[in-house]
Amino acid sequence: MNQNSNYGENKAHPSRYMPGLDGLRAIAVIGIIIYHLNKQWLTGGFLGVDTFFVISGYLITSLLLKEYEQTGIINLKNFWIRRIKRLLPAVLVLVSVVTLATLILKPAHIVDIKHDAWAAIFYVSNWWYIASDVNYFEQFAFMPLKHLWSLAIEEQFYIFFPIILITLLLTLKKYRNVALIFWIVSLISLLLMVIISQPNVGHSRVYFGTDTRLQTILLGVLFAFIWPPFKLKKNPAPILKHIIDGIGVFGLLSTCLLFFFVNDNSNWIYNGGFYLISVLALFIILSAVHPTGRFAKALGNPVFVYIGKRSYSLYLWHFPVISFVHSYFVDGQIPFYVYFIDIILTLLLAELSYRYVEQPFRKQGFKAFTFNRFKTKALIRTVVLLIFAVPTLIIFAGAFDSLGKDTTKHKKTTFNTEKADNKIVQPLPIDVSKLTGQKDSNSDTKVYTKIKPLLIGDSVMVDIGENFKTRVPKAKIDGKVGRNLYDVLPDAKSKYGEYNKKDDKVILELGTNGDFNEDQLNKLIGEFGKADIYLVNTRVPRNYESHVNKLMAQAAKKHKNVTLVDWHKRSEGHTEYFASDGIHLQQSGVEALSDEILKQLKDKK
Incomplete structure (x- = not known):
């Protein structure tokens, strides 16, 4: 200075x-x-x-x-x-x-x-x-x-x-x-x-x-x-x-x-x-x-x-x-x-x-x-x-x-299937053994055409959006850079009110950009009624990481319809998953997180 x-x-x-x-x-x-x-x-x-x-x-x-x-x-x-x-x-x-x-x-x-x-x-x-x-x-x-x-x-x-x-x-x-x-x-x-x-x-x-x-x-x-x-x-x-x-x-x-x-x-x-x-x-x-x-x-x-x-x-x-x-x-x-x-x-x-x-x-x-x-x-x-x-x-x-690329003009800040075109995307083959380092008898490259989950998230959701869409073509995905959990509260009813029935599946990947409290999390969970909620915890090198992940783990124990997707545990020791910021994902990380979410969806069926 x-x-x-x-x-x-x-x-x-x-x-x-x-x-x-x-x-x-x-x-x-x-x-x-x-x-x-x-x-x-x-x-x-x-x-x-x-x-x-x-x-x-x-x-x-x-x-x-x-x-x-x-x-x-x-x-x-x-x-x-x-x-x-x-x-x-x-x-x-x-x-x-x-x-x-x-x-x-x-x-x-x-x-x-x-x-x-x-x-x-x-x-x-x-x-x-x-x-x-x-x-x-x-x-x-x-x-x-x-x-x-x-x-x-x-x-x-x-x-x-x-x-x-x-x-x-x-x-x-x-x-x-x-x-x-x-x-x-x-x-x-x-x-x-x-x-x-x-x-x-x-x-x-x-x-x-x-x-x-x-x-x-x-x-x-x-x-x-x-x-x-x-x-x-x-x-x-x-x-x-x-x-x-x-x-x-x-x-x-x-x-x-x-x-x-x-x-x-x-x-x-x-x-x-x-x-x-x-x-x-x-x-x-x-x-x-x-x-x-x-x-x-x-x-x-x-x-x-x-x-x-x-x-x-x-x-x-x-x-x-x-x-x-x-x-x-x-x-x-x-x-x-x-x-x-x-x-x-x-x-x-x-x-x-x-x-x-x-x-x-x-x-x-x-x-x-x-x-x-x-x-x-x-x-x-x-x-x-x-x-x-x-x-x-x-x-x-x-x-x-x-x-170089002029990222100020071309940076991707959202991934929203509602705004995307309706072209049929051919699925990419994913070998889970390359992600985990070991062969998993339950792993596959199957495309899930019968489930219609709603995914809401921040920039990490933007990262995995295209990959996840190839695996689950009927998924509704809404990812936005910089989004916090409390930003979703006003939209839960107005935009996603139909996702509240027992067979509905809602994946929430929020917590990268800042802390939130227990009341805010419970209120968001409550907005989706009887739907199955999947909370993706976070790996973020910030002081709020442990508190965010703790609240999600507690919510999974407290609510019968809530399941924890433990991305923090899955990504531990895998520096190859991340960009240099330790948050956003390289292709191997994109595939790993998509796979972890799908594992939980399959286990809950």
Whole structure:
């Protein structure tokens, strides 16, 4: 994330360096990295992004107010040049490396990555992902640049905020009135998030939106008016020092607890939660920027400062590294040594970026590059840049588009037999012995023409739809990507009301995309009356997996007409069944799950 450790950017008016803020950045970026390594290790680690937003709003506003007080104006040109020098070079290098790595290692994804790369370069990644209907929390697709959505929001803020700030300062004069306007806008942003978000649905629009996430940044802006870091007294009363330190400790402990206990399925964070969590970040900042506080000194320890100074580099590189490395393994079944590879590569690339891209360009600008053979470092830097830049431009020109598929236009999000054509599909021969590793005397490749089951599910149902239809031609299948169990409740009567008789068979494959409670499950079962219900449990590397599977097992014991299809047990140890996300299915997994459902249907007859 953005790192503004160069507080003394205005050389005529040097500012005080505050190591406590680098310490806070270190905690935030560590939380984010752990979350992306394995969501189950730190379910609320994504909240580190909001901490960065608050820091950015606070520090940028503090610097701009200081400049305004000393010069009577804000030099917008110099501000934007500093931001460009600080942020853009590292992003361009990242985009180039990721694009080339994709062409070499994942050529089928080159078109998608090229789209993401353009969005990243122009800092509109967040709106691009909203338009593409991307879910930040479900990392089912190979998207190594997806994390740049937050940098896009920050850059959009840097473009427009200084103009708005200086306009308000020159017209309203009083800080109190200017701060009031920013507070009102933050509440409007909060209100937009509450209105747009809906319980138990995808939150991508409100999570990615600049308008809905502005609330967090503006809290930092507002706090810069209330607690200006460059005006704080160095020697306040001892009791006040203790209070300031106590507030910081409370804020930090509370934030760390939230990192462990909040999860990305929590609806409350979209109904004021982000706002309250960001207030805790203000508590930490209050103590972290104090010139003589013990909490500030502890937070600004050398280790945290080292990490904090490189937080921008670490944020840039960790997600592409994890995306590439983990794509060769099955999520949820990743060997532990892989995480060490992730960390080592991230640290190495971040350090290279910090030392040889960010620092030279920030200090020297374009002078960091030259063809003068007597300036060895600058010459090497220039040659390396060209080695990456030239092929990247060729890729952007579309020279390798034929190798990839544009999945944003062709991605399959549903499988619904009601909408499909009525062509007769010849069944595919399935050898169950290849799936299980042993010959099963009961296995066959029979096509079941007498049963007419209803299958309702999520993206896994989309995966098996065509295969299952070949085995059971009269099956009615409704699969939809992103579907949760509670999404089916309103449709149970209106769409599937006829499936309620004793001889009817209903297969429910739900639970991949989020948790649900016992009442919701029982209500859904009840909607199908006396029909035989088959609950397909799940294998999903998320913290709700065990609870979902437990509820399904309990329902099978409680209801005579409910049978458990134990996909979790059937798929155990079979990494070949899954795509790298550990959820969606390869062809062998498609055949295995179809076979497991049919086994239960046959046993119940």
